[in-house]
Amino acid sequence: MEPLSADQVRHIARLSRLALTDEEVEADRERLTALLGYAERIASLPLEGVEPLVHPTLEDDEEQTLRPDEPGAPFASDVIKGLAPATDGPYVRVPKVLGDGGGA
DSSP: OOOOOHHHHHHHHHHTTOOOOHHHHHHHHHHHHHHHHHHHHHHTSOOTTOOOOSOTTOOTTOOOOOOOOOOOOOOOHHHHHHHSSOEETTEEOOOOOSSSOOOO
């Protein structure tokens, strides 16, 4: 696979809302190229006649059962604020996701 260019990595980073330094772009060029090469190898595997895996831990005669979705107790606001990367008073700050939004 041909290595990704720095511009391609910057484009992927922008789509992912990541702000990368020039050093990170260079390191990620190698990692993303390797990842895409691996995906290319997987896509080329001969899988005709291979049955899809429904669930890795089920035996052939078992049925998949899921527990019902039931709401639990809410987290305390100070716990949520402690987990948030940024806060503004009682609010959790999040990056803009609609429109241009800029980087991370």
